Amino acid sequence: MIEANDITVEELETKAAELGVNLPIEQTAVWAGYQATIDGRTPWGAVELTQGGSTIALVSLIDYETHGYHYLRSNHAPVWAVEPCEELEGQAIDALAAHVHAKDKRQKFMRISIKAELASTTPVLSGIPYDHTVVIDVTGGDEEILSRMKPRGRRDVRKALRESPVTCADETELASKSFEEYYDVMRETGERDGFTPAPCSDYEDMIRILGPEHCRVYAGRLDGRVVTWSLVTINGTRAVRYYGASRNETMRQHVTDKLVYFECCDLGANQGCLDYDMMAIGSEFSPKLMGLNEFKTKFTKQVAEVAPDRDVPIHGLFYKALVTAKKLRDR
Template sequence: MSARLVPVSDAEYTRLASGTPLPVEQTPVWDRFDDVVPGREPWGRLAFYDGTELAALLSLTRVRLPGGLQYLWAKNGPVWVRQATARREHELRSRLAAALRRVDPRVVYVRLHAWHDADDVRPIMQGITYDRTVVVGLDRSEDDIFAAMKQQGRRAIRKALKDDSMVVREETGLPAEAFGELYDVLLETGGRGGYGLHPAERYHQMLSTLGPEHARMFVVRRDGRPLAWVLVTLNDGHAVYSVGASNDEARGSYAMDLLHWRIIQTLHAEGALAYDLAGAGSERYPGLNTLTQFKTKFDKTVIDAPPLRDAPVRPWAYQALLTAQRTRRGARAGLSGLKERAARTEPEA
């Protein structure tokens, strides 16, 4: 049977998705956020048919690169209505790449999730991805959710609940100027983990553009001071831990354990079905193993997830971008080494 990739309107996309839970990034709602982020814009939506059957839905964002080049990003997509076999994944990508080569010479690659290794996909050029995650099922009683946690998790939550100085509140509607103190906590987290961050307004824009139906902010404070916070995205009854931060004080007080437990309680009370903690370590991504230790406190089961991949549309241009990136990284590493050597030879103050 032949496969087809068909552009669809927002209304048709929404109709086709009826009965299939979509992550918010794969809905027209996400366009609101893309519209305000510099260098990004909504690209469009596609339906993939395997023969006569709808097999997958795909919503794409255009991301501009230096020199006028671009890539398309399907964050948390495609969404598979039928089983994502290796053949179906390859058929979708090959048809998308062929169409882009015909209509848009600026697009160098497509970034999307894929369950199967294949010759036409590469590890992502930059960023963090994962192929395992922890999902807390919320379609059961709160007592059952708590009982299913690891003993270590239950113990941490009980200890945190005894600390009256820590209070968790939802602060979804906080104004932009109030986000500064939360961003300071994120800066501390980024410095500790050694990863880059977006400007503060990017995170607040996610809250304000998606609205409280799709993006929520939860904060744990001690005597008014923020210790930790989590931004959660939601759609179709499924919630995802999108961004989080904690300071050193939080790490020694079980603040994050308390924060996630209060999020779970809130989502459960509102009728949500699942809370995805978004990433765990694996053989392929061992750098995330410390996250596994924390996240499996809330559910012992680690499940498979499709990692992000780059699917080159114009392989020669993709290779040129990859080579340029490696050169920049090498230069930065060399500069960092020179600075360290200089610091070791400088006299003490």
């Protein structure tokens, strides 16, 4: 039998350390503090799932309030202490859902990362989940990092190093003082790619609250002007390229290839990282993301499977009503 017990996020971090588990940044106390600054989001707490007295999974949850109702979200969790089979994953999710329902009747559903397509889950109501990503090994120094890329990746990076006119640097300190210059590039990227970026203050809060230990900003400049940048989160030995943006006019000059390679080298040499997650590529599960594959997959010969986000209805009738409303809106 699987039991679900409330713990603090700080206790979750301690238990993960004892188990030798490297937590995603979204499962940490510092992330919960950042989420608390965003309208409509409140840290809900953390849960330890145990079986026979042993920890099998950990999960930190954020309460999202939207359109007058509440749901819980947990990015890249449950974090497993054991490799779950489909049956164990199903039992754990059921135990977590029952625990949430007993504790907080407001919650209509959970959105969490679940590998198996369980009967208790549904596709997410909103967002684009993914089940594959690119993780770059950043150990061994500059040449080793380059040698592990696909031939196309090595060719593009070498060409960028020879010909790209940008100067790359870690600009975390500069970006923490003002993010406006970088945000202007994000606005241009959003117009090109068809999305609306979050307010500039969200990025500023993220950099300030996570701090330089957990958040770095890298940028490429041309004639002193930012033309490409990445916002990178770090927890333990893993870095994640959380956001990135680039100017239209320099896209064909391999400026982002040069920047990503610079980031890999710096993260491995100076930030204590072992790997760098480029976050999300397309697949049969998420065909809308296929446009990301050409750029991201050239930096490594392998792709990694991850558990995609799925919804777990807690109030079934209410959730069905949300699905119906979404279908009507989509029409």
